[in-house]
Amino acid sequence: MRAIVDLDENEGEVFLGDIERNQIPAHQWRTLVGFVPAQTGWWADRVGDHFEQTSLAQASSLDELLTGAGMGKEVLDWQVSRLSSGEMQRLGLVRALALEPKALLLDEPTSALDAKTTKLVELLIKQQLSNGVAIIMISHDDVQVKRLANRAYILENGELKKQKLARKRKND
Amino acid sequence: MIDYISLSYWDLALGAIFILINGVISIAFRLGLAKKLFIVALRMVVQLSIVALLLKAIFAISSPWLTLLVALAMGLFAGREIYARQDKKLSGLWGYSIGAGSMMIAGILVTTIALTTQIQPDPWYKPQFALPLFGMILGNTMTGVSLALDNLTTTLNREQKAVEALLLLGKTRWQAMLPFVRGALRAGFMPIINAMAAMGIVSLPGMMTGQILSGVDPAEAVKYQILILLLIGGATGLGVIGATLASAYRLSDDRDRLRLDRLKTTK
Numbered sequence: 001m002r003a004i005v006d007l008d009e010n011e012g013e014v015f016l017g018d019i020e021r022n023q024i025p026a027h028q029w030r031t032l033v034g035f036v037p038a039q040t041g042w043w044a045d046r047v048g049d050h051f052e053q054t055s056l057a058q059a060s061s062l063d064e065l066l067t068g069a070g071m072g073k074e075v076l077d078w079q080v081s082r083l084s085s086g087e088m089q090r091l092g093l094v095r096a097l098a099l100e101p102k103a104l105l106l107d108e109p110t111s112a113l114d115a116k117t118t119k120l121v122e123l124l125i126k127q128q129l130s131n132g133v134a135i136i137m138i139s140h141d142d143v144q145v146k147r148l149a150n151r152a153y154i155l156e157n158g159e160l161k162k163q164k165l166a167r168k169r170k171n172d
Numbered sequence: 173m174i175d176y177i178s179l180s181y182w183d184l185a186l187g188a189i190f191i192l193i194n195g196v197i198s199i200a201f202r203l204g205l206a207k208k209l210f211i212v213a214l215r216m217v218v219q220l221s222i223v224a225l226l227l228k229a230i231f232a233i234s235s236p237w238l239t240l241l242v243a244l245a246m247g248l249f250a251g252r253e254i255y256a257r258q259d260k261k262l263s264g265l266w267g268y269s270i271g272a273g274s275m276m277i278a279g280i281l282v283t284t285i286a287l288t289t290q291i292q293p294d295p296w297y298k299p300q301f302a303l304p305l306f307g308m309i310l311g312n313t314m315t316g317v318s319l320a321l322d323n324l325t326t327t328l329n330r331e332q333k334a335v336e337a338l339l340l341l342g343k344t345r346w347q348a349m350l351p352f353v354r355g356a357l358r359a360g361f362m363p364i365i366n367a368m369a370a371m372g373i374v375s376l377p378g379m380m381t382g383q384i385l386s387g388v389d390p391a392e393a394v395k396y397q398i399l400i401l402l403l404i405g406g407a408t409g410l411g412v413i414g415a416t417l418a419s420a421y422r423l424s425d426d427r428d429r430l431r432l433d434r435l436k437t438t439k
Contacts, residue, residue, distance in 0.1 A: 006427050007336060026428035031342035041333030043351055050337075092337075099341060 001105045001136070005035040016103055034101030038108045040092030047083070048076030050095055058098070065094045068127070070120045085112040090121060097128065104128060106137040110144065122148060176387050188213070227303070236297045243283075243306050247276040250314040257318035260325040263436040266422055274414035275317050279310045282407040290399060305400070308379065312364060312404045313411040320360025320412045324419055325435060327352045335430050345424035353420050360412030364405050371401065 003010035006026045014021040021029050044050060053059045063073060069090040083091070089112045096104065109125070110118040125148060129135060139145050145152050152163040191213050198206040230238060251272025261267035283306045287293065293301040328335060331352060338348035346353075371377065379400060383393035423431055 005340065007339065007429055009429070025344075026426075027339070027342050027344045027347075030340055030428075035340050037333075037336075037340075039333060041331075041335070041337030043331070043334035043338060095337075095341065 001035055001037075001107055001138070004105060004136075005030050005033055007035075031099055032101060033103045033105065034096040034099060035105040036092050036096045036107065036109060038089075038111055040088050040095075042080040042088070045079055045081070046076075047078045047080055047091065050080075050091075051076065051098060062094070062098050065097050065124070068120065068124045069094050070117055086114070086117060089113060090117065093121065093124065097124070101133065103134040104136070106135060108138050108140065110139075110141075118144075227299075230299050230303070234295075234299060236295070239297050239299045239302050242299070242303060243280070244276075246303075246307060246310055247272065247279065250275060250310050254314055254318040254321065258322045258325060260322075260329055261436045262325070262419060262422055263434055266434070267436060270418045270422065271317050271321055271415050274418060275310065275313045275411045278407045278409075278411035278414065279306060279313050281410070282403050283309055286399070286403050305403075308400060309404055309407045312367075313408045315363050316360040316408040316412045317415045319362065320356045320416045321419055323359035324352065324356035324416055325423070327355055328420075328423055328430065329432055329435065332430060332432060339428055339430065343428075345428045345430070346420075348428070348430070349420050349424065353416055356416045357412060360416065361409065364408045368401055368405065371397075377401075 002008045003012075004014055006021060006029060016029075016032055019032070042050060051062055053062060066073060066075065071087070071090065071094075075087070075091070080088075089109065093106070093109055106125070110121050113121060122144070125135060125137070137148065139148075153160045154163050191209060195206040195209055198204070198209065230242060251268060254271035254275065255261065255268045258267070258271075262270065283302065286305065287296045287302055291301055291305070296302075328349065335348050335352065339345070367375075377397055380393045380397040383396065384390055423434060425431055
């Protein structure tokens, strides 16, 4: 996943629609293809300083995303150092979604979450899917894969194998 | 000019008495400092005596090439100090050359301009002026550059996740590294800013004290000191900015990646 968003040096071509990655600057590519690593990074003290809210539309869509992730606007005034790992993970996802990427790479987005917040995040992910966002997601939870995936692969000994999904989703 | 009071060797020997007293105290209380203290004091005497002989010879010859050669040697030593001060270094030649290079370019540029337009000795490269001036500028630039570079590589290494989070949100490498570049610049500027702020109130600088002790009018000594501080400030700034930006450039690439793999792996 780090290679797809070009954070690590790599060879090969990656396409989003008919845009090839190396044809556009890397920072532009990363606004099209979002990536939320399992551990999110924070550079400022205040949560809100990690979000761009220059326009009213941005602020209201951020509001919506926060609510979707089970949080209120007030988290923006919290200190990052006081966030739990689950809150960080959800805010990391919200931060990426706020940029409205066309494709999204998620590395175990619910690994630090409890059952209730996992459900909320899965709902957010489904919402993105129905908005037409392509999502590649890593999960260690078979049941979660069945709940969310249209296609599933297992990485075994460095080989990618296609896996049959027991229950086909209707929009496959 | 008031009479200059020359020191006899006896005066120096008497000056060593206080070091000896320290040594006796250390031995009496088993502080384990005596040996070290004596060795460094002796080393200092030997080093300075050699420097005196060398300077005497260089001043007598007064050749531009010899002066340049000595200046370069000073720069190379200072560059090695910068390199040694860094906990995480850029691998390969970069680790040495970015720090030493920016320091030398800034130092030589500022010294040359000061000699040719402000102090104007005849000839302008006269080693009595060029070498001490270059030495003072170099020493301070060295401190600034080594602090800035150490700060930059350490924080980028520690804050990898934060930098990459910024990159993942579509920032360019310069935007993503900006907070950390700023921190490094602040660290590099700190000593010279402190020095200027405290000047005359907390500390009387060595150079000025030296001039006053040798009979120069304080007003003249202060004028020299102001010029030197301005030059030092200018050179430190140029050196720090150059070294920090060059290192940040080297620690990222044109695909907006953070390239910590270009740091030397430490055991």
